[in-house]
Amino acid sequence: MGEARVTIADLARRLGLSQSAVSYALNGAPGVSETTRERVRAMAREMGWRPSSAARSLRSRRSRAIGVVLTRHAEQLATEPFYYRLIAGLETVLSPRDYSLLLSLTESGPAAHELYRQWSQEQKVDGVVLFDLVTEDSRIALLEELGIPMVLMGEVPNHSAVLHVAGHEDTDSLVVMQHVASLGHENIGFLGGPVALVHEQARRRGMRRAARLTGARLVQCQAEYTIEGGRRAAADLLARHPQLTALICSSDLICLGALQACRAAGLQVPQDISLVSWDDSIPMAVVTPAITALDRDPAGMGKIAARLLVGHLEDGPLGGAPTEVTSSLVIRESTGPLRAPGRT
């Protein structure tokens, strides 16, 4: 039997794991459980797997660049503070370690695939960070096939990615819901973002669960991640559900739009309706009324993602396990006690 006859793909198939999980386990990269690591190593011994020297040498040809493909329009990149706080977090870890960030915007999924294939052929990146995960995200399978290490920003159902920054949508939902419930609100509207996104699905589930736990009545709708998208969605929701006394918005821009819609409907914030944003940013702090917002520490998320990926690339954990990011609710003027009907 020649060397490298048993491949990582063979091991993955036998173990029912993804190729990247097997690869991470064999390379001693962080993130795989000890049980999995042992299972993979046992199977590797059993099947007579040996590291391919070609692959090893290939792996040492580092580009020292981490790739990020955003499938969003340039205008969104220009206005959404969440992304640039996240990218700044990545840079905080990458720059001192001499990694650059290769950034590209594409308008569609297929274009992103094309770009990953090109990056792979030209060895342009050592690894990538995946944002805006969708269900059955085809980018993951492609990157596994191309052998490009990746870290996922978030979790994908039915996929056990080894390197991922876990979301906190359940806890976050509960924190937000309990805050408005504690102010006496019982009819809550949730203006979510595009439902194709895995983290938006998780927020909708989290909000439903939080509503059950607090006994609130919840209506949900979908909005684009823009001020205009938030304005339209909120105007529509308020017209259809006049009983709502609190709106929870899935981004800061949606929330600025919702504020406009409330004003246009003659509602005062927070006297008539309370507003909460899922993302904190400078506009949330300086707008009048200042908006109660969930600071999910996007820079911290970016730092963790970069540490995980660099740690994996350099074959070992990097200065201890990355610290978990925790969200904190910054309470400002836009949320207030429910005004009893007729009490005005």
Added chain:
Amino acid sequence: MGEARVTIADLARRLGLSQSAVSYALNGAPGVSETTRERVRAMAREMGWRPSSAARSLRSRRSRAIGVVLTRHAEQLATEPFYYRLIAGLETVLSPRDYSLLLSLTESGPAAHELYRQWSQEQKVDGVVLFDLVTEDSRIALLEELGIPMVLMGEVPNHSAVLHVAGHEDTDSLVVMQHVASLGHENIGFLGGPVALVHEQARRRGMRRAARLTGARLVQCQAEYTIEGGRRAAADLLARHPQLTALICSSDLICLGALQACRAAGLQVPQDISLVSWDDSIPMAVVTPAITALDRDPAGMGKIAARLLVGHLEDGPLGGAPTEVTSSLVIRESTGPLRAPGRT
């Protein structure tokens, strides 16, 4: 005489031009005046210059990446909308043409030099965009030496860079000054950014000139490009010059800080003091009072820079000359007529 004995460096020396200017002229790239182009070509014929085939072949080895090195802290990248709008503008042009953006943050000039040398050795970028130019900017000479094409965001004194996006500091200063002067303000404070930056020097000159033209009395000071920097500088300026009735701030974050300082000093905006920001962004539009701001169209600047550079790399102007960016003053609530003393 063998081929390529006369180099572009020889031509540049004889002509008293930069190497890149000569190179652009010979390659038929946009941006060089016809007179210069003819002078360069005449000298090339006279000295017997011929294109080196090695250089030609080298030039065809494209990385399809444009490099940007920002010598700013990650936190600044995370909070300053100007950069994001500019980078988004670059991406608007680069992405559809299959170019990626290689982004790196460094904390110092020397580290930036190191990175450019590395990028050059590894042929990581086809060209770079230079931001935050300083007087006698040593990056320019280095990039010329490395033969990396560059586009400058702004103009450097005593340097005739062929590819640059011209600033409008003179016109911008006059527009801002005339607006406050037309409201009756005669004692104006200018909170500039770091004076090491060429565009900040140009703004200070522009403001002095505009003050002379409008007959205003001007005091200038320096602030960091942060909210806290703006707050400190404004507090200090107001304490030393209580006669000021208008403050012009060199960035949106400086302006948010100045607003805090005015409030802390018990001054109402715009009743007691008017505020203008040199950069427009979402926070300027949503803060109370909404801030009068100069929209310098950073996305437009980014688009022009990318078009110039890609046009140069692909050896010809790209779909006509790039359109000039013009600034527009967005008048909001933060500027108002001078309240005559004792009229309260």
